[in-house]
Amino acid sequence: MNTVLSAQDISRALSRIAHEICESNTGSQSMTLLGIPTRGAHLAFRLATLIESIEGSSVQVGTLDTTLFRDDLRLKAPRALMATKIPPLGVQGRTVVLVDDVLFSGRTIRAALDALGDIGRPSRVQLATLIDRGHRELPIRADFVGKNIPTALSQSVRVSLTEIDGVDEVTISDLVSS
């Protein structure tokens, strides 16, 4: 198991992403951050705090569970549903920034786009991810990336966050062949 990002690296990456989000959106007024549970949701709240301190105004932030829209539901045992919390101003006509921890096949993001479409029609959707590990299976790319990590398919990338795991770090390990 290799640590590829330390707590300090994560904090630097997030603060850069926060600046980039502000820059590309000229202000945070018409922006809604939606984190994909569980770790993406915590990252979204961290980014919201950072953006609030940069812009000096509050940011709409919530969570979006994609489980019910996944295309691999039938391949696995039933999954527990996570919380979806759409902030008061909703998504209609706003810029939605989806936040996830690891961008891999792109299938979660496709599911998130479908889930979003049922809630309203955002004027624009962007994607921020802490790690981009490659191996896309769909034509999806991130607008804001914390770190690109080239991986082999046989490897597994794990993001740990203090809110859940007690520590901030990103590790890569070789999957035990199953």
Added chain:
Amino acid sequence: MKHLLSIADITHLEAVSILNTATELAKVSDTPMKKLPTLRGRTIVNLFAEDSTRTRISFEAAAKRLSADVINFSSKGSSLSKGESLKDTAQTLQAMGADAVIIRHGASGAPARLAECQWMSGAVINAGDGTHEHPSQALLDAFTIRKHLGHGREDLEGLRIGIVGDVLHSRVARSNVLLLTKLGAHVTLIAPPTLLPVGVESWPVTISYDFDSALESLDAVMMLRVQLERMNELFFPNAREYSRYFGLNSARVKALHPGAIVMHPGPMNRGLEITADSADSARSVIVEQVSNGVSVRMAILYLLLAGDTSIKAGN
């Protein structure tokens, strides 16, 4: 979980996971787009060999919100009324490719028979069998109680719930006793001795014959329908006497402690086990039980049908 046949079969963990899933699915009814693509392409059969309004419509609404195809099938107007056996019916459903059968049947154990035999391969959901169980009703009742009195907790630890009336004929009461006690609630059955089943003393409940004295300690009062259609002998002298001793009226609603809720699985005999003004009082969550029923049944269908049904559910 492959089937939902009885509350006795499910664990505390599974029950909580159904309630949590229902909490998330309930939010779908608040969004403008009330439909999810999750069960697209699955076929669900409503096989109702006994009359039902709420349960059948509720399961149908739940299945449709998850985009499943629903085939309704009731004894009236089908070959069941010509005397077709359960086996032949099941084989017909299998041939049509049903992924799940929601069955209500007058014979206790009919859903279990359907699940055990090799007549069909789909999931079986018990929507009420004879005087045995009605698990989805108990789950929606627990969901309603948790929503109002749970204060963010996952189970019903320490809550005091009274189930009043015709326990003898009530599959709702049976499922509720099992589920509510499994979730940590304390259940009191309040009924005339003639309307309590044989062996009730072995149930994990307190039994009371005096509604008024039990009343003030209760957090929730669940009234049961007096099932006149199942009564072939005299269980109480007359309707007026029953209402006086075991009916919920406005005086008894006033005696409840603040915050307590009034429930009824429906259909109600207004004027017999519950007066119209208590059924429509601010304490009553009877209408809400119906809308919660859709969310809970969506959760059941999701957990039974969304995943690879050949893998055992893990949590």
